[in-house]
Amino acid sequence: MSSILFWNCRGARKKQTGHYLRSLISNNEVNFVGLIETMVQDFSRLEINKLIGCNWDFFHVPAVGKSGGMLALWRKDTVQFEVVMTMEQEIVGNVVLPNLQKWGIVIVYASKEYHTRRLLWNQIGPLVSSDLPIIVRGDFNCCLNQGEKTGGRKFSYTIGAQEMADFMFINDMHDLGFMGQKYTWSNNKSSNSKIWVRLDRVLMNSIGLRLAPLATVKHLIRIASYHCPLMLNLAPNELKNGTRWLRFEDIWITYPATWKIVWSKWHKQGVGQPDEILNRTLKALFFWSQNRLKELGELKIALESRIKELQMIECSADGLNEEQDGELRRNAGELNSTLARLATWWRQRAKIKWIEEGDANSHFFHSNASGRRRGNRIMETQKQNGECVDDPNLIQKEFWHFFVSKWKERQIYVMNWHDFSQEIGSLNI
Template identity: 25%
Template sequence: MNILLWNCRGALNPLFHVTLKNLIVTHSPSIVIITETRVGGERAKDITDRLPFDGALHADTIGYSGGIWVLWKLEERKLLWKNLASIAPMHDLPWLMLGDFNEMLSSSDKLGGNPLIPRRVQMFKDCLDSCGMVDLGFHGPRFTWVNKREVGHFIQERLDRGFANSEWRRMYLEAAIHHLVRTHSDHCPVLLKMDNNGLSNLSRSFRFQPMWMSHPLFSDFVADSCMDDGPLNLNVEKFTADVKIWNKEVFGDIFQRKKRLEARLRGIQSRIADGLNLYLLNLECQLRKEYSEVLQSEEEFWLEVKEGLWSLKPLKAPGPDGIHAGFFQAYWQLVGTSVVNEVCKVFQDSTMPPHLNETLITLIPKYPGADCLASFRPISLCNIVYKVVTKIIVKRLRPFLPNLISPLQTAFVLGRMGLDNMIIA
């Protein structure tokens, strides 16, 4: 077996095809590794499809550099199937194979492009039969990979799948494969659920949207909602009532938007799997962009919660549960999701749950040797999540306070001090 490695310094060079063809004819390599191709994506696949090999893998370029192609002939895939088949008689344990096999079993696994190679299909089937594997089937869109090309060159294939032997199947009778919504990659995520109770429900909707300030029209909305000469309490009441409507009609709920977009993408991708439609392809592209924007907003909310937590001193003022902010900071990778979900729920319900609203009141001496009640001042030790919520609220309100509070008010606004009244007097 021969393996050819070549740093081609650009696969678009006019001499690339001539040189590679000469190398293949001269040395008959079973595997070819080409580096520095400087070509990625669909363009790379178009080139490798024209080469005399049965399979190919591509590593995308970085800017205008990099790029790796690995090409192989059927004999090497035959060796893989042979190795898998040789493992099966060595044990009687439960066995699951899950992944991108880059092979198909029937013409129904592909829509568009060149027809299947019967010899490759038969080799794959023989391997699965030797291993005693059964296809686990799937729920969702039929295909797991698309080439993202225009109508006429659009190809869909079912490459990602799961197989299991009878021992594994008896252990997990309700296990099922779910093809999830394809949003970023050309492959869709594949979920294996051991108990087939359907997909998990997403977070409920909530009335207060964390990322209002990221919307380009929010500043104009605030200006229209608030009266310059109105009292603070009326401004706040009017703003609260208006912003709930604005959130639903203009901005939309992040989690609800995400849920709706996933549902629409799932439906569109299922329809595309049954037949191509230019309108649906364009709509899918548009919805995938919107989905990316929603994910970005979700990420910004995570950062907002994290900033609020990290603004607290690690080992000061623990809450009633005795836990400092430092615990959540040190173990953020483990508890971060729980903290973010708890904060989301507070904004969603517009209510602080009783267990978070509990406060430990303690007395701090005003000076050493304090011996009477008047010599102490009370402080409240609030729950850490309670503090994070208030930090977020303060951060969001701060940019609007100068416009909401009368210019005659000299406290609670950055740059204004009570001393100003004495100077004016």
């Protein structure tokens, strides 16, 4: 697991800061930390050891008086970090993570004054438009809509908010969203004077989203600061104990053998509730596809290679014999079927209805498919009693109970393939 922590700590020399920081690192396997508003003009090696430990290297941008200051920390035994540029509002560098992936990282502490913050967009704009996966994270001192603020003055779409939105659009930066509490900053006042705003966020470009399509950001609890720490996990753990969702694949319809599987499982003698019959049928289709179907990408390559060989022989003086000619025709037909199945497979994941023939391998189409995969992943859900859960097994259990209850309410018994596939598709299994 590769976790990166960002936190506006509002004072790095506070004892509470060190206690909470060390706790977060030990519990989350953090490899890189970005602290802002350290309020420290100079850090010694001894102070770093006391703050986070002796296994960490660091780079510090001094505070101006008791205002500002940024600190980048990385585990020197697992991570390499190179500073590319530093300014008053940002640290820009390249980090090599334990999995040897190289990422560009920008730690931001944006000015509250939008004229000064405009310099930030101009400075980091050319740097984030590189071919590297980029992470821009920090306190932007700006929210983008009314949903990111409660209390105080009503949100207005100011020039500062517009310039930040323009920066994200022009430079292909995407907000990763979050898990946990909605806002990242509070003024810690009471009753009607309380204000909550989402000032801190993590942005990533499309290259980064392709490398880490399931990256998650969690807003942790606020301790020792007005700001929440933000935990970025580039490779979140999958479902435990090998558990996985079973989803209906549209390409199954293209194989006549699956019709017999559905018929036999759906009409199997014995006691069974509708949800049990559906689950049994889906499992049979899934294991059939695992055991019988070749990897479509590998099959495509093998067929193309064999067709190329046969066509080379066809162009030679001897030409093809009757058996080779039949093989060429069969392989060409199978390749066309495989290409159609591949297009169906990607279309189901991207949900793009306007894809034209030939677009299945385009950069844009695969980006949309990865985005759809990310959007379909549920990282947190709320139970009927209001409790939020983020454990994958508990989320799966909660949705399965919901599905079973809805199924029993409807009491649907489908009798043919078309109704079966339509019903499953409507349930998003």
